[in-house]
Amino acid sequence: MIRLAVSIQGVVQGVGFRPFVHGAATKRGLCGWVQNGTEGVRIEVQGDAEAVRGFVQALRDEAPPAARIEHLVTAELPPRPEVGFAIVTSQNGAAARPTLPPDLSTCGDCIAEVESPGERRHRYPFTNCTQCGPRYTLIERLPYDRPNTSMVRFALCPMCRREYENPTDRRFHAQPIACPACGPSLRLLSPDGAALASGDEALGLGVAALHEGRVLALKGLGGFQLLVDATSAKAVARLRERKRREEKPFAVMFLSVADVRDICIVGAEEEALLLSAAAPIVLVRRCAGSAVAENVAPKNPLLGAMLPYTPLHRLLLAQANRPLVCTSGNLSEEPMCTEEDEALVRLRDIADLLLVHDRPIVRPVDDSVARVGLRGPQVLRRARGYAPLPYPFLVGPSVLALGGQLKSTVTLVKDGHAVVSQHLGDLFSPEGVMLLERTVKDLLTFFDAKPEVVACDLHPEYASTRLAERLASEWRVPLERVQHHHAHVAACVAEHRLQGPVLGLVWDGSGLGTDGTLWGGEALVVDGAVFERAAHLRPFSLPGGERAIREPRRAALGLVFEAFGASAAKMLAAMFTDADLSVLQGMLERGLQSPRTTSMGRLFDGVAALAGVRQRAGFEGQAAMELEFAADGVDDRTAYPLPLRDGSPALADWEPLLRAVLFDVERGLGPAAISARFHNALAELAEATALRAGIPRVVLSGGCFQNLRLAHAIHHRLVARGFEVYLPELFPPNDGGLSLGQAYVAAMRRKEGRCASVSPVK
Ligand SMILES: [Zn+2]
Ligand SMILES: [Zn+2]
Structure with a gap:
């Protein structure tokens, strides 16, 4: 006979964990109790040593699907007389530091119930239990009890109350419990x-x-x-x-x-x-x-x-x-x-x-998007079902990071955990900006946090930057501005808890660089709070700036102009009207509204336009996506020349590649082969960059790595060369991951005692 105290941390409240523990104990004839505490779940269990060991193993192996055990610690106690296994009511204020579960998809038991003609919840659209149903979308405040949810307006009928109060029922303390007699309709x-x-x-x-x-x-x-x-x-x-x-x-x-x-x-x-x-x-x-x-x-x-x-x-x-x-x-x-x-x-x-x-939705939570990436699931949009699951993070000051402008998210760091908000969308509309501000307030109230540092992007015009400036000054706390691509790498470093320097290949649409130009084809050596720009794409001009996102042909024109000057217009005459072309050419010649960029996303666009894939795009990245798909099933091993020229930073010179693409287009090669050769060139570039930097760990991030063909080709080459390669998996590689990275850099700057300034460049 032994008695064990078990304490468990992680996502163990609001996911049907206590009834599960009760079942696992009684099944083995064990006695003791389980209780929700401030730090998770506490259990004392007593019985035959073998059965107790089996019970502890079951806690890990058979926990409810939505539960996530981060720490499980056991300690032996002296046995004492006890009968039965009890679910003890929560300690007062037990949910003070919660790990709040996200909304959970309907479980099998509830589906069966809804589909059974005899059941009282037959065809009832709001059926749920402790293992499934709404959570984050209906909680107004903590602790997570029914009066603090939007279910407060629905008084429980006697049948539901019996289920709610019965420790062995699968609806024991299911806060959103409902039925046709008493619930939403x-x-x-x-x-x-x-x-x-x-x-x-x-x-x-x-x-x-x-x-x-x-x-x-x-x-x-x-x-x-x-x-x-x-x-x-x-x-x-x-x-x-x-x-x-x-x-x-x-x-x-x-x-x-x-x-x-x-x-x-x-x-x-x-x-x-x-x-x-x-x-x-x-x-x-x-x-x-x-x-x-x-x-x-x-x-x-x-x-x-x-x-x-x-x-x-x-x-x-x-x-x-x-x-x-x-x-x-x-x-x-x-x-x-x-x-x-x-x-x-x-x-x-x-x-x-x-x-x-008539069940109020407390906060908007969109559907998440995921796929099977190189090494298992990869989240591309993190919202319903994932947010606001906390993620273990550096222990240090509380940080609030406000992210970028597109695919916005907010990250709050408190007590060694990072909470990344649900995907909030773009911040171009007043509604978007209001939602950002509401989400900040929401997270602070929810987790009772007072940030000691605020972090944001370098870009002064982002709505998130402006809000960060205002909050930092209101709260009189330091503001940490974090370079866009540094944040991308840092998010992946934080996710995989990497130590020491990494080489980050960050390829995306664009983010403001420390030199005032638009970066996006970057190789950064990142070591916590600091980074060094090791290499980047050769810069070119984008006629019309942001307009080029919707017109890949403008990126093509920028590239051709950079390489061939005034004769560019003649070469691309087929893509534009004469009037448009002369306006754009004039802008390029005079350097008007034609920002300099090293964007990989725009290089993709330019090649897509030249290959005849698409001249105009309905959304950012459409041309690049179609270029990726054009190469589906193509096994062309040729790579366009894309040399890495020595320098500090080194320069990836796309001009030989551009000449080769133009030559292939001229001789009638189709988009499939051009795309394959372009992807091969980028994989070779990544390999050359990694070999030159000589850092064993490489992070691949930025929106371009949503392109699986690209990610796969680079991963393959780098692993073959002995590099350890990391990609974002739980958090998006696109701008949805920026806030987490900003929070990480801000926390590291505090830890390393660096002042609130931009990291050195060159
Ligand atoms: Zn259920
Ligand atoms: Zn009811």
Whole structure:
């Protein structure tokens, strides 16, 4: 007979952990108790030594899917007389330093219940339990108890109360517990706000509208979504036109993995991601004969697929009996609507009908996007199901980092953990900026934090920078400005907890450099708080600056002009009207509105335009993506010459590459081969850069590394040369990861006693 004290830290509250512990103990005939504490879960367990060991092993191996054990410590205690195993009520204020669970996809037990005609929750869209359901989207404040959630307005019926209070029930202390008798319900609204139907009838009419090709706005888990029949090109076109989203791919929701597999290639890892508690949108490869309309993801071999993550979505999908486009309820790149009143205004011209419910959404949380990357799952947009899971971080001062301008996130560091907010979208609209500010307040209140340092980007015009300046001055704390690409590397360093110097290959659209030009094809040697620019792309001018993002042909013109001067216009005459070309050429000649850049994203654009892939883009990165896909299945080992010229920093001279591309275009080589040769050139460049720097650890980050062909080719070469290669996996390689990196650099500067200044360059 032995008695053990077990203390567990990690995500162990609000995920059905205590009932699980209770079950694991009673199954083995053990006695003792389990309790939520300020630091996690505490257990004392007593019984036969073998059984106790089995119990501790089970804690690790069989924990509920959404639980995450970070630390598990045991200590032996003297046995004492005790009978049975109890779930002891929480210590007062037990949730003072919580690890808050994110929203969790519907569990198998709840699905079975909703689908069983005899059950009282049969077809009930808001069914949940301790292992599933809304969390972050309904919590107003801590501790995580029902009165502190948006479920406060729904008084528990006697049946639900019995489940809630029974320690052995799977709904024991399930804060969002609900049933048809006492919980939220559905309503169908017309765009002018008139109530048309409620309950199951509302759902049925919503589905009927989808069948007719209409656009249904759905109040989902973390905000409004827009749904249309994914098999109808006409319905999809209608949604695109109204949402003003021309070609950017839409995500599609399927009822089951089997349905996804009917039209896409789903490997074991993709399947696990689709079925995970986070239930993100998973990028999968389409196969031929797709039942989903082509304009769902035009010219794109990938499809963003997801499974229903609430009973409401599941009921809709089952009744619609076909896959549904499921996209954020907003105009392009604005935050999602969360309230009916707001939706009736903002979605008025987009939606034909609104299917809503009366459970308030406390904060907008969009769907996450993930894929199977080089070494397992990789999160590309971190929101529902992942945020706000804390991540172990440097112990030091509390830091608030405000991120960039696109794919914005906020990071709060407190007590050795970093909390990265959900993806907030772009900050160009007033709604976007308001959401950023709200999220900051929200996180500070939630985690009761008083930041001692604020961090932001170097770019003075980012809305996030302006907010950081204001907050730092209001709070009278230092402001740390962190160079964009330094932050990209630092995010990956923080994620993998790397020590000492790393070489960061950071390739992206652009971020402001310390010399005032737009960087984006960088090799930085990063050692904590400092970095050195080891190499970069040879600079060129972008006529019209930001406008070039939507017009890859401008990047092509900038490159050709840099290499050949005035004769450039003649060479690219086919891409422009005469008038446009002479204006742009004039801008380049006089250096007007033509910022200098080393952007890899723009080099991709330029090559895509020259190869005839695309002259104009509907969204940033579209041309680069299509260039990547153009090389699908092509096994051309030729690499364009892209020499790394000695210097400090070294210069990757793209001019020989440009000449070779022009030569291939001239002789009629297609985009497939040009793309393959371009990717090969970049892989060789990465290898040459790594060999020159001679640092054993290499980080690959920045938006360009969303390109799997590129990431794969570089990874392969560097590993073969003996380098250790790291990529962002839990946090996005794009600008969604910036806030984490900024927080890391700011914390390291404090730790190393460096003043609030930009790190040395050159
Ligand atoms: Zn459940
Ligand atoms: Zn009830």
